Amino acid sequence: MALDPRVPDGPLEKKWDKCRNEMKLVGPINKRKHRILVIGTGLAGASAAASLAELGYQVDVFCIQDSARRAHSVAAQGGINAAKNYRADGDSAYRFFYDTLKGGDFRSREANTYRLAEISGNVIDQCVAQGVPFAREYGGQLDGRSFGGVLVSRTFYARGQTGQQLLLGAYSALSRQVGLGAIRMHTRTEMQDLVVVDGRARGVITRHLETGELKRWSGDAVVLATGGYANVYYLSTNGRGGNVTATYRAYKRGAFFANPCYVQFHPTCIPAAGEHQSKLTLMSESLRNDGRVWVPKKKGDTRAPGQIPEDERDYYLERLYPSFGNLSPRDIASRAAKRMCDEGYGVGPGRQGVYLDLADSIKRLGEKVIRERYGNLFEMYEKITGDDPTRVPMRIYPAAHFTMGGLWVDYHLMSNLPGLFVLGEANFSDHGANRLGANALLQGLVDGYFIAPQTISHYVADSKPAPLSADHAAFAAAEQEARDRIGKLIAVNGSKSADVLHRELGQVMWHHCGISRNRGDLEKGLGKIAELRERFWREVRVPGVNEEYNMALERALRVADFMEFADVIVRDAIDREESCGAHLREEYQTPEGEAKRDDEKFCNVAAFEHKGVGVEPVRHIEPLTFETLHLSTRSYK
Amino acid sequence: MNFTLRIWRQKNRKAAGGMETFKVTDVEAHMSFLEMLDLLNHQLVEKGSEPVAFDSDCREGICGACSLMINGEAHGPLKETTACQLSMRHFRDGETITVEPWRAEPFPVVRDLVVDRGALDRIIEAGGFISVGTGSAPEANVIPVPKYDADIAFQTATCIGCGACVAACPNGSAMLFTAAKISHLAHLPQGDPERERRAIRMVEQMDAEGFGGCTNHYECGEACPKGISVSFIADMNREFLRAAAASPEFKAVEPPIAKA
Numbered sequence: 001m002a003l004d005p006r007v008p009d010g011p012l013e014k015k016w017d018k019c020r021n022e023m024k025l026v027g028p029i030n031k032r033k034h035r036i037l038v039i040g041t042g043l044a045g046a047s048a049a050a051s052l053a054e055l056g057y058q059v060d061v062f063c064i065q066d067s068a069r070r071a072h073s074v075a076a077q078g079g080i081n082a083a084k085n086y087r088a089d090g091d092s093a094y095r096f097f098y099d100t101l102k103g104g105d106f107r108s109r110e111a112n113t114y115r116l117a118e119i120s121g122n123v124i125d126q127c128v129a130q131g132v133p134f135a136r137e138y139g140g141q142l143d144g145r146s147f148g149g150v151l152v153s154r155t156f157y158a159r160g161q162t163g164q165q166l167l168l169g170a171y172s173a174l175s176r177q178v179g180l181g182a183i184r185m186h187t188r189t190e191m192q193d194l195v196v197v198d199g200r201a202r203g204v205i206t207r208h209l210e211t212g213e214l215k216r217w218s219g220d221a222v223v224l225a226t227g228g229y230a231n232v233y234y235l236s237t238n239g240r241g242g243n244v245t246a247t248y249r250a251y252k253r254g255a256f257f258a259n260p261c262y263v264q265f266h267p268t269c270i271p272a273a274g275e276h277q278s279k280l281t282l283m284s285e286s287l288r289n290d291g292r293v294w295v296p297k298k299k300g301d302t303r304a305p306g307q308i309p310e311d312e313r314d315y316y317l318e319r320l321y322p323s324f325g326n327l328s329p330r331d332i333a334s335r336a337a338k339r340m341c342d343e344g345y346g347v348g349p350g351r352q353g354v355y356l357d358l359a360d361s362i363k364r365l366g367e368k369v370i371r372e373r374y375g376n377l378f379e380m381y382e383k384i385t386g387d388d389p390t391r392v393p394m395r396i397y398p399a400a401h402f403t404m405g406g407l408w409v410d411y412h413l414m415s416n417l418p419g420l421f422v423l424g425e426a427n428f429s430d431h432g433a434n435r436l437g438a439n440a441l442l443q444g445l446v447d448g449y450f451i452a453p454q455t456i457s458h459y460v461a462d463s464k465p466a467p468l469s470a471d472h473a474a475f476a477a478a479e480q481e482a483r484d485r486i487g488k489l490i491a492v493n494g495s496k497s498a499d500v501l502h503r504e505l506g507q508v509m510w511h512h513c514g515i516s517r518n519r520g521d522l523e524k525g526l527g528k529i530a531e532l533r534e535r536f537w538r539e540v541r542v543p544g545v546n547e548e549y550n551m552a553l554e555r556a557l558r559v560a561d562f563m564e565f566a567d568v569i570v571r572d573a574i575d576r577e578e579s580c581g582a583h584l585r586e587e588y589q590t591p592e593g594e595a596k597r598d599d600e601k602f603c604n605v606a607a608f609e610h611k612g613v614g615v616e617p618v619r620h621i622e623p624l625t626f627e628t629l630h631l632s633t634r635s636y637k
Numbered sequence: 638m639n640f641t642l643r644i645w646r647q648k649n650r651k652a653a654g655g656m657e658t659f660k661v662t663d664v665e666a667h668m669s670f671l672e673m674l675d676l677l678n679h680q681l682v683e684k685g686s687e688p689v690a691f692d693s694d695c696r697e698g699i700c701g702a703c704s705l706m707i708n709g710e711a712h713g714p715l716k717e718t719t720a721c722q723l724s725m726r727h728f729r730d731g732e733t734i735t736v737e738p739w740r741a742e743p744f745p746v747v748r749d750l751v752v753d754r755g756a757l758d759r760i761i762e763a764g765g766f767i768s769v770g771t772g773s774a775p776e777a778n779v780i781p782v783p784k785y786d787a788d789i790a791f792q793t794a795t796c797i798g799c800g801a802c803v804a805a806c807p808n809g810s811a812m813l814f815t816a817a818k819i820s821h822l823a824h825l826p827q828g829d830p831e832r833e834r835r836a837i838r839m840v841e842q843m844d845a846e847g848f849g850g851c852t853n854h855y856e857c858g859e860a861c862p863k864g865i866s867v868s869f870i871a872d873m874n875r876e877f878l879r880a881a882a883a884s885p886e887f888k889a890v891e892p893p894i895a896k897a
């Protein structure tokens with residue numbers, strides 16, 4: 001099937017205007033007759049829901065937490081990018097676009113990426129007007145900083161809690177509409193399935209987490225803003241509730257899943273301390289500005305870091321990448337750390353960690369300055385590890401963090417299933433094979449405030465969906481399937497908690513489809529996943545019944561989907577015989593370990609069509625063409 | 638480490654609850670309090686018993702989901718630390734630990750340690766926002782905000798909405814929660830036009846939900862994992878009185894938002 005990205009023609013900087021000018025509109029009275037279902041209340045979902053309700057649509061919003069304000073966007077620390085050029089340091093939409101496209105290793109759609117940069121300024125305006133307390137300078141103007149290997153200062157921030165503040169802004173806009181009666185908010189309500197009628201997305205089936213009630217919701221369009229799937233690795237920086245269920249169910253109903261193998265591993269997380277670790281905590285990358293990364297030169301050295309003299313330390317990032325050193329991009333830093341540990345140089349319990357040492361900066365700038373910069377991170381680190389980073393070097397290790405892959409969407413953020421819109425981390429669109437720091441928060445808000453409300457209006461005007469009763473057979477069938485699945489899970493009555501099996505899956509993914517990959521390991525991984533999935537359905541134990549607040553059931557349902565979805569990730573990683581961005585195939589690298597792209601064969605988006613569990617999906621291709629930029633090779637040497 | 642846990646169990650909103658005692662073994666000092674509960678739950682599930690229900694998501698102290706009374710203290714013994722960030726090294730091996738849900742009229746128990754905090758959302762829905770539609774915002778730097786004001790706004794905006802303040806207060810008051818949002822928006826020029834209406838609407842919603850009044854125990858400030866100062870309660874009272882005195886809206890406010 002040909003994938004039509006619906007990118008308007010004309011020059012890059014005019015495309016979005018052209019698209020907006022050509023889109024159809026819905027009259028104010030008619031808007032009231034249409035119902036939109038929004039799944040997710042992170043930056044993407046909350047902003048979209050609020051904006052749609054303001055336009056006059058009837059909106060139903062769902063999330064799994066007990067309040068919309070707890071979506072995992074809340075945990076983002078660093079900042080949000082926008083090409084405001086307040087510093088007159090030469091920033092522009094074009095430069096921002098260029099950095100993002102290059103950062104993504106030329107694997108994103110040019111027009112989408114440009115639009116992200118183009119609209120970025122409006123997002124900051126919107127957030128400030130809502131009362132987001134961004135950092136200010138003494139003159140009252142917004143403060144900015146530079147982030148993640150970018151040469152201009154375009155990152156706006158609110159201490160180390162930018163995600164929280166942006167989310168509370170979007171949540172307040174959402175809450176206003178709830179108070180006005182324009183939005184019906186359904187918390188602790190999890191999407192179980194997508195309902196497709198005549199090839200169009202027309203509704204969802206949900207399970208209420210407190211009562212187990214399965215319910216049908218019919219709408220004129222469905223918006224998925226359900227976040228990323230990094231929890232397939234079990235340990236990740238995502239929240240405990242992070243899942244692939246909503247997007248995976250849509251995939252099983254015919255929506256294409258694009259580039260599932262693009263997963264970003266964040267280099268500066270606190271290493272796992274033991275078997276019962278439930279998630280990994282990220283330490284802002286900004287630490288790399290003042291910290292030096294090292295391991296002992298001797299394998300298996302068990303001395304305390306202070307006992308290891310200077311000439312017995314290997315500052316490997318400085319050694320391998322002299323020009324960027326400790327500030328090398330995320331994927332490079334992550335891979336190097338893993339390589340050091342795999343070769344036996346790791347430190348700390350389990351030897352899965354490297355040092356991030358602030359001693360030199362403290363000597364140079366004084367402890368006070370360093371504390372001012374990173375005080376809150378030090379506290380967080382000390383709470384978790386019991387060590388004070390100003391006395392003992394921090395230990396860090398990479399962790400699964402962000403998923404660039406997601407449901408395939410066109411320029412309108414609509415999937416190949418008409419009526420299904422996918423926003424935020426759940427879609428695949430803007431970041432290519434690697435996301436730049438502070439671009440994800442932006443993407444969520446650009447999608448939700450400024451793109452989807454307009455493109456959804458166009459869809460409604462253009463396709464004029466007729467009212468559809470939730471008594472339709474497709475709803476009944478989807479509800480029954482959900483009920484059967486739950487019954488089947490409870491009936492297994494094995495001996496293991498879903499978490500234990502999930503942890504095993506995470507191990508398989510980490511070792512076979514992790515930071516660096518090769519065909520042999522990937523193929524073995526595929527076999528292990530199939531085996532594990534089969535074991536899951538024999539060994540899992542879900543006590544209790546559906547009709548209650550059942551934590552074990554809730555988790556088991558999500559893990560069951562991860563067990564199936566992992567297969568798609570690995571297959572994509574096998575097919576993509578090149579290294580690009582965060583996807584490193586060991587067979588395709590230079591002798592110095594630099595990624596080697598293959599633009600002849602893989603300058604494209606791979607979008608998978610479901611054909612059955614564990615069955616090879618059909619791989620559709622959207623070729624990527626670059627009108628403005630020439631493909632160039634990334635080098636951080 | 639090994640612990641004896643006394644935990645509140647309650648099947649659903651209507652059922653009567655009670656304390657149940659569990660032993661949990663092989664706890665490691667670096668585990669968080671929630672990971673210790675995870676461990677207990679694995680052991681329960683593998684025996685075929687239902688796990689102890691509790692809320693959590695981010696597990697790094699920012700989403701506000703976790704909500705445990707640990708030995709009678711909201712989020713446990715460590716200052717400015719949520720239960721998810723509290724590690725077991727702060728407990729003595731062999732200790733008996735009591736774990737209960739947030740207790741307050743407006744927070745009904747859903748199951749075990751899980752409560753319904755929808756009342757806090759409704760307080761925000763009543764007025765905790767600035768009415769600015771998407772796309773109608775002026776250029777961000779057109780209105781300068783003094784750094785001092787931006788910093789105060791941030792200090793209050795940092796509230797994670799966990800409800801520890803309510804749980805810690807002998808009166809079950811949500812004053813600190815409400816004050817934090819009112820102060821946040823009152824300190825910004827963007828929040829000025831709706832200042833009176835906001836104060837009135839939010840305070841009235843708070844009362845309608847059944848939260849108690851403040852009689853200066855200041856337990857809320859002690860319990861707040863983000864260290865939000867009780868002095869903001871005085872600010873809120875001032876805002877409310879100012880609004881009541883000045884605003885014609887005081888007479889014309891809409892009825893509070895009803896529970897769904």
Ligand SMILES: Cc1cc2nc3c(=O)[nH]c(=O)nc-3n(C[C@H](O)[C@H](O)[C@H](O)COP(=O)(O)OP(=O)(O)OC[C@H]3O[C@@H](n4cnc5c(N)ncnc54)[C@H](O)[C@@H]3O)c2cc1C
Nearest residue numbers: 040041042043044064073078079191227424425438440441
């Ligand atoms: C620790 C951390 C730090 C980060 N720091 C930064 C940063 O500094 N800058 C940056 O730009 N990005 C950062 N990111 C990335 C960024 O935060 C996320 O990509 C972004 O916030 C995702 O937003 P979202 O709206 O797509 O999804 P989320 O915020 O994840 O929201 C998902 C929503 O979907 C709901 N949901 C999920 N599944 C279901 C279901 N089955 N049924 C119903 N509802 C469902 C959830 O309840 C939730 O409301 C960070 C990420 C992490 C984890």
Ligand code: FES
Nearest residue numbers: 694696701703721
């Ligand atoms: S789980 Fe998010 S604050 Fe504790």
